Amino acid sequence: MxxxxxxxxxxxxxxxxxxxxxxxxxxxxxxxVFEGEVVVIIGAxxxxxxxxxxxxxxxxxxxxGEIFISGxxxxxxxxxINKLRQEVGMVFQHFNLFPHMSVLKNVMExxxxxxxxxxxxxxxxxxxxxxxxxxxxxxxxYPAQLSGGQKQRVAIARALAMKPQIMLFDEPTSAxxxxxxxxxxxxxxxxxxxxxxxxxxxxxxxxxxxxxxxIVFMDEGKIIETGxxxxxxxxxxxxxxxxxxxxxx
Amino acid sequence: MFMPYDFSIIxxxxxxxxxxxxxxxxxxxxxxxxxxxxxLFVSFARISKSKVFNIPASIYITIIRGTPILLQxxxxxxxxxxxxxxxxxxxxxIAFGVHNGAYIAEIFRGAIQSIDKGQMEAARSLGMTYPKxxxxxxxxxxxxxALPALGNQFIITIKDTSLASAIxxxxxxLKSQQLGSSNFRFMEYFIIAGIYYLTFTATFSYLVHxxxxxxxxxxx
Ligand SMILES: Nc1ncnc2c1ncn2[C@@H]1O[C@H](COP(=O)(O)OP(=O)(O)O)[C@@H](O)[C@H]1O
Ligand SMILES: [Mg+2]
Numbered sequence: 001m002x003x004x005x006x007x008x009x010x011x012x013x014x015x016x017x018x019x020x021x022x023x024x025x026x027x028x029x030x031x032x033v034f035e036g037e038v039v040v041i042i043g044a045x046x047x048x049x050x051x052x053x054x055x056x057x058x059x060x061x062x063x064x065g066e067i068f069i070s071g072x073x074x075x076x077x078x079x080x081i082n083k084l085r086q087e088v089g090m091v092f093q094h095f096n097l098f099p100h101m102s103v104l105k106n107v108m109e110x111x112x113x114x115x116x117x118x119x120x121x122x123x124x125x126x127x128x129x130x131x132x133x134x135x136x137x138x139x140x141x142y143p144a145q146l147s148g149g150q151k152q153r154v155a156i157a158r159a160l161a162m163k164p165q166i167m168l169f170d171e172p173t174s175a176x177x178x179x180x181x182x183x184x185x186x187x188x189x190x191x192x193x194x195x196x197x198x199x200x201x202x203x204x205x206x207x208x209x210x211x212x213x214x215i216v217f218m219d220e221g222k223i224i225e226t227g228x229x230x231x232x233x234x235x236x237x238x239x240x241x242x243x244x245x246x247x248x249x
Numbered sequence: 250m251f252m253p254y255d256f257s258i259i260x261x262x263x264x265x266x267x268x269x270x271x272x273x274x275x276x277x278x279x280x281x282x283x284x285x286x287x288x289l290f291v292s293f294a295r296i297s298k299s300k301v302f303n304i305p306a307s308i309y310i311t312i313i314r315g316t317p318i319l320l321q322x323x324x325x326x327x328x329x330x331x332x333x334x335x336x337x338x339x340x341x342x343i344a345f346g347v348h349n350g351a352y353i354a355e356i357f358r359g360a361i362q363s364i365d366k367g368q369m370e371a372a373r374s375l376g377m378t379y380p381k382x383x384x385x386x387x388x389x390x391x392x393x394x395a396l397p398a399l400g401n402q403f404i405i406t407i408k409d410t411s412l413a414s415a416i417x418x419x420x421x422x423l424k425s426q427q428l429g430s431s432n433f434r435f436m437e438y439f440i441i442a443g444i445y446y447l448t449f450t451a452t453f454s455y456l457v458h459x460x461x462x463x464x465x466x467x468x469x
Contacts, residue, residue, distance in 0.1 A: 059373065
């Protein structure tokens with residue numbers, strides 16, 4: 001597998017720092033993600049993985065450093081941030097589907113309410129997306145009627161409905177029963193194959209090995225090691241990476 | 250003076266109370282409407298991170314919840330009438346609206362804050378503005394969650410309108426007092442008033458319950 005799919009930098013992070021009070025949660029993070037690339041972030045709980053993803057779509061504000069999304073610097077302006085978020089899809093560990101809306105309405109909400117696209121057109125595309133994630137028969141169900149795996153697939157469809165350039169996944173399968181993990185990973189695998197730029201925080205090492213162009217290992221707010229899956233997994237250089245993989249594999 | 254109860258009066262005189270019943274209903278509904286508007290606005294002020302909004306909101310809530318509603322009614326009615334002429338009815342609507350606003354604000358605040366913060370994050374991640382996320386995603390869930398407490402507050406309001414009798418509004422209670430003092434059939438007239446109140450509160454409970462079950466479709 002190639003490390004770069006194209007030369008276009010979709011995400012560029014420069015010297016990023018983030019504090020929660022005294023806690024230095026992100027400590028000088030620099031990272032580039034190229035178009036079509038799948039980057040998997042691994043690391044122990046509390047190492048700052050979620051915070052890093054959340055800085056990229058500005059759910060958290062970094063204290064220092066710069067972030068560029070397909071060349072545009074993230075600035076501190078509400079309208080700009082709202083624009084940027086349309087380009088960056090986010091999938092959460094706990095799905096966060098809108099419980100008062102049907103599956104179809106969940107998927108349509110972004111394009112209709114944010115982009116003001118005509119409902120009929122959005123509905124057609126939403127139904128196509130539901131086919132893509134294998135849930136066309138659930139269109140009129142409410143989230144409460146779905147299994148965890150189905151919920152997460154709807155959440156992916158909802159994010160994709162905005163036609164984002166980048167997709168962020170924060171432990172998308174961690175809240176799922178083991179038998180439901182596969183169906184979500186399969187959808188993500190498809191996305192990766194179709195060239196979506198993805199940053200994925202996960203503990204699914206099988207997925208990481210198969211799909212990731214690059215693995216990033218984080219510990220205590222720092223990127224400790226980064227490289228191709230086979231290099232990181234089979235031949236980690238840093239003792240902390242070794243230690244972490246020893247515990248998880 | 251001994252006088253046996255004559256319950257046939259209840260049936261005979263029941264229609265006589267209709268104007269008073271309508272007045273009670275108008276008073277209750279206007280107060281609920283005003284109170285809900287104030288409550289929604291104040292709950293946002295209360296949640297706001299800006300002190301310019303949340304401190305006045307807290308003061309308002311503390312004052313209203315810490316003093317008797319009858320005192321509030323007197324302060325607004327006599328307080329305002331000493332400055333400009335105002336009819337008792339609008340004075341009562343303002344007093345009850347302002348009173349309810351404080352309770353409803355707390356009901357809304359609790360409900361809004363009880364919604365998982367992942368909901369706001371998911372909405373904002375799609376690029377929604379804060380007000381739109383509030384309106385489309387948070388409020389529909391919060392209102393649903395607030396409905397039992399809101400319904401309760403509305404029923405309290407219906408009953409509290411009886412206090413307006415103290416500022417000469419001829420709603421159900423004053424009407425029954427006035428008729429009673431004309432022929433000393435207090436008990437019979439109070440029972441009539443009671444039946445009207447009970448009908449209103451029971452109907453309201455039923456409607457709230459209906460709305461609750463309608464909104465519950467997404468739960469299962
Ligand atoms: N909103 C917050 N306020 C304070 N501390 C936080 C907040 N969010 C995360 N943290 C802390 O920051 C550290 C990194 O958290 P996180 O990015 O969620 O790690 P990870 O996703 O790798 O488990 C943890 O110690 C966590 O407790
Ligand atoms: Mg996390």
